[in-house]
Amino acid sequence: MGEGNTYLCKACACSSVSVFKSLSNEEHELLSSKLKCNFYKKGDILYREGSRITGCYCVQKGVLKIYKTGIDEKPQIVAFARPGDITGYRSVLSNEVACTTVEALEDSEICFIPSEIIFALIKKNSDFALSLIQLTCKELNQANSYIKDIAQKTVRERLAETLIMLYETFNVDAEGYITINLTREDLSSIVGTATESVIRILSELKSEGLLELKGKKIKILDLKKMKLISDSIF
Amino acid sequence: MGEGNTYLCKACACSSVSVFKSLSNEEHELLSSKLKCNFYKKGDILYREGSRITGCYCVQKGVLKIYKTGIDEKPQIVAFARPGDITGYRSVLSNEVACTTVEALEDSEICFIPSEIIFALIKKNSDFALSLIQLTCKELNQANSYIKDIAQKTVRERLAETLIMLYETFNVDAEGYITINLTREDLSSIVGTATESVIRILSELKSEGLLELKGKKIKILDLKKMKLISDSIF
DNA sequence: AAAAAAATATGACATTAGTCAATATTCAAT
DNA sequence: ATTGAATATTGACTAATGTCATATTTTTTT
8 A cells, every 4th residue: 555645636636527526616625635545456445344444435447346244254336436436435423333345456556534624624614514414315316226126027038138238337448348346246236136147147247149249248239129127128 | 174373393303202392492493393293194105205295294193104016016114203203304315206105103293394494403503414414324224134034134123123123113002012103014014025925924923922912903922932933043 | 895906925936147267367566 | 367245036835915706794874
């Protein structure tokens, strides 16, 4: 892990897509003067479910997987975080122990933002507070949708949905492969099924001409049909 | 439905458990001067998924069920609202159409709070904003937990969990029956399963001495054992 | 109170998805 | 390049759960 430093973190403090977009120049200064940017290697744990955290984490570079631990230590992935996203703010704001474990999926640069700063910004800037509320509301709605899907759809439908989500979240490389490396096990802990089922259905979808597989890389060949499957229409 | 009126709504404006606890006297005045309290009959719909709403709803009396509509119009219950709870704030704050349908489970009195008031209060009072953030964070965490459970637990385990949740949320009457009337179908749309499965497992649990059933009324006889089942230990 | 509608209950059966075991492949470290 | 470990794959089997049909009971309406 690299040492912390205090330069202005472009991905979080400045990004127009991030929750920090409503900060004034002065507030940006305050924020960036307190940031500590750290390097995490693939597989590193930022924090574990149940531990106390003293600030939030903002992704500058890389990808994080965020999961809860269930029966027999089986992880359930509930979200990813990409550059511009923040994580840990829930526990910070509610002053509770972390409700998820966060792990770097690839080598990543992550800024740490101490709790006080977040609280100070909420106090100072009601637009920032509103952005935070909107962010959590959006995530809450997504979570509720996923509850509905996981309760009502088949594994095949959920896998199709997950692939589309990954496609939309991480885009594709020059060859059309989704630019994220997940193990079959990771996929199974998003979909909520056994690893073997993911493998079987992936090759099914491949033989139906919907997918191309090259190791962990996945290319969606027929997005339209994939959406139909995901919507339980097909 | 009854006519709106402007008296101070005790359940929402004053409740120390509600999100409004951090309001000043002056802000309470503002809030209660704008409230409209309405009566809804059992089965009445407050608003439907996809419709525009212009404020939030605060439960004064009664119970609301909050659900998303899935495949073949099958509802998935994602929450209940009891006196002191508010609903609709997500769509209001994000300025999006309602993401759930809300229905009165029993005859209810519900206050309507226009959007402007909510926004004004966020702007004026950062503690109120923080309360709202904390509320959504708490709900988000619950939703993520439920995703984990629904993905990893069996129907039996989830039903046990649901019964415990209902027990803790709605308490029991003098005879020990949980004080909420849900159809087996309602139960199935919480648990995420077929109605027949709920019926079967309920009578299983009854024959195992864990439950007493009297029509829709449910009494948990062995909470400890029920928790073990819910935790996949038994 | 009677009739109709809705909800509950049960059995038989089909389907889905999970588990276990064996093998193959890929990846990482030396 | 070689070894070992992790990951992926496949098949056989089992368990869980959904679906459909039908009967019964409860609730609501007239």
